[in-house]
Every structure is written in C-alpha cells, then in structure tokens.
Amino acid sequence: MDTGLRDKVAVVAASSRGIGFAAARGLASEGARVVMCARDAERLESAATELRSSTGAEVLAVVADLTDPTGPGRVVDAARERFGRIDVLVTNTGGPPPMPFSQVREEDWTRTFGSLFLSAEKLIRLALPGMTKARWGRVVALTSCACREPVPGIVLSNSIRISLHGLLKSLVLEYGESGVTFNAVLPGFTLTDRMKELLASRSKSSGRNPQELAVEATQAIPMRRAATPDEVAAAVVFLCSQAASYITGVSLPVDGGRGGFVL
Numbered sequence: 001m002d003t004g005l006r007d008k009v010a011v012v013a014a015s016s017r018g019i020g021f022a023a024a025r026g027l028a029s030e031g032a033r034v035v036m037c038a039r040d041a042e043r044l045e046s047a048a049t050e051l052r053s054s055t056g057a058e059v060l061a062v063v064a065d066l067t068d069p070t071g072p073g074r075v076v077d078a079a080r081e082r083f084g085r086i087d088v089l090v091t092n093t094g095g096p097p098p099m100p101f102s103q104v105r106e107e108d109w110t111r112t113f114g115s116l117f118l119s120a121e122k123l124i125r126l127a128l129p130g131m132t133k134a135r136w137g138r139v140v141a142l143t144s145c146a147c148r149e150p151v152p153g154i155v156l157s158n159s160i161r162i163s164l165h166g167l168l169k170s171l172v173l174e175y176g177e178s179g180v181t182f183n184a185v186l187p188g189f190t191l192t193d194r195m196k197e198l199l200a201s202r203s204k205s206s207g208r209n210p211q212e213l214a215v216e217a218t219q220a221i222p223m224r225r226a227a228t229p230d231e232v233a234a235a236v237v238f239l240c241s242q243a244a245s246y247i248t249g250v251s252l253p254v255d256g257g258r259g260g261f262v263l
C-alpha cells in the first residue's frame with residue numbers, strides 16, 4: 001500500500017518514547033519528515049538520533065512541555081520554521097496519575113484538562129489553518145480504550161479524555177469539506193516503558209511478580225496479550241495515509257478485542 005506520506009511533514013507530540021515514539025518511527029519509515037517533542041532534552045535528542053539512524057528520515061526535535069501555555073506554539077513554530085508546513089498532526093501526552101474519585105481534588109481536574117485536552121486543542125488550532133489552506137491534512141489523536149469502557153482506578157483519564165473525541169467529531173462537522181480528516185486511535189494495554197514501570201511499581205507494593213501482574217492484565221483481552229507500541233503506531237500511520245482519505249471522525253481501538261461491543 002502506498003501511504004503517500006513521503007516528504008509529508010508530521011508533528012508527533014510527546015514522542016521521546018512509548019506510543020508517541022513508535023508513531024514517529026512509523027511515519028518516518030514511510031518517508032515523512034518528522035517533528036518530535038517532549039520535555040526532557042537529553043531523552044528527546046537520543047530518541048531523535050535513533051529515529052534518524054534507523055529510518056534515514058529528517059527529524060526535528062523540539063523540547064517543549066505541552067502543558068505549558070506556550071509549549072504547543074513552540075512546537076508548531078519550530079516545525080513551520082524548519083519545514084514550511086505541517087501536513088500531519090498526531091496529538092499525544094503523558095497520562096494523568098491513577099487515583100480513585102475519593103482522592104481527586106479540584107486542581108487535579110484542571111491539570112488533567114490542561115494536559116489531555118488543551119494541549120491537543122492548541123496544537124490542532126495552530127496546525128489547522130495551514131492544512132485547510134493546502135486542502136490536505138491529517139489529525140490523529142492518541143487517546144485510550146478507557147474512552148469506550150472506563151478502566152477502574154483512573155477516573156481522571158476516564159472522564160476527561162472523552163472530551164477530545166467530542167472536539168474531533170465537531171471538527172469533522174465544521175471542516176468536512178476542507179481535505180483534513182480528524183480521527184482517533186484508542187490504545188488498550190500496550191507494553192511501553194511507562195507500562196513496564198507501572199507494573200514494576202505495582203509489583204513492589206503488592207509483593208507480586210510483574211510478569212504475573214502483566215498476565216493478569218491480559219485476562220480481559222480476547223487476544224490474551226498486550227499490544228506492542230508498533231502495533232498501535234501502525235493504526236496511526238494508516239489513518240495519516242492517503243489510503244485513509246475517506247475516513248474521518250473514526251475512533252479506532254487497538255485493544256486486542258477488549259470490551260466486546262458490537263460496534
């Protein structure tokens with residue numbers, strides 16, 4: 001399949017590791033020029049170096065905190081300065097801390113809204129005018145399967161992420177004829193470094209083996225295994241491709257069949 005991504009300029013948010021990094025690598029492997037961002041300069045530069053050497057792609061690394069009001073603007077400005085345009089935008093950021101409703105304070109809601117919703121909204125707002133002018137663009141939001149089926153213990157994520165889907169659907173209505181598509185990828189249990197760290201910390205607090213905890217976490221998944229970050233990235237690359245030109249407003253779960261919903 002020709003993805004039509006050669007020489008396209010793709011901004012991938014929160015991409016120094018995990019699913020964001022895999023999405024950046026997937027797009028770079030298709031010949032896109034990639035703009036990566038994250039907060040930690042050292043880790044970001046080493047991820048960018050790895051991407052350049054493994055794919056031969058042109059990669060720009062921009063240090064930015066997406067929760068900082070100026071962070072998204074810095075990324076978009078740097079992308080435009082270097083490449084002159086943005087064709088593809090993948091929104092992503094770190095997940096909020098797990099906690100039950102009883103522990104959530106008002107400032108946790110505000111912080112999570114800033115991180116999960118506003119960071120993506122700002123990137124979209126800044127990248128969209130160039131895409132509509134070019135009459136071609138792809139926006140893909142990385143959210144979570146918790147948007148379809150709430151996951152116990154992560155009330156902040158369960159509640160706030162869904163608002164981004166409301167935004168994407170609204171943009172489909174407003175920009176349907178613009179040549180820009182708006183979709184989301186919903187990862188399920190994905191074995192990223194963060195997930196390995198979470199399993200290690202749960203193992204420490206429960207005294208149970210991390211391997212055993214990982215197997216337990218896959219019991220509700222018909223495929224009985226976690227996704228690799230590359231499996232999630234493959235869905236992102238497809239939705240960013242020319243082949244997905246008539247797909248917009250879709251929320252694509254990459255979750256091994258979890259949930260058992262008919263649609």
Ligand code: NAD
Pocket residue numbers: 013014015016017018019020037038039040064065066067092093094095096142143144145186187188189190191192193194195
């Ligand atoms: P990760 O911790 O491995 O990677 C997160 C990336 O985001 C890193 O590059 C980090 O530097 C960057 N980042 C975090 N906060 C940032 C900020 N404020 N500004 C800029 N960059 C920032 O995490 P992951 O497992 O790849 O998850 C990515 C997202 O997907 C998270 O929101 C997570 O909650 C969500 N998610 C993950 C899973 C899973 O099983 N791994 C499942 C569903 C949803």
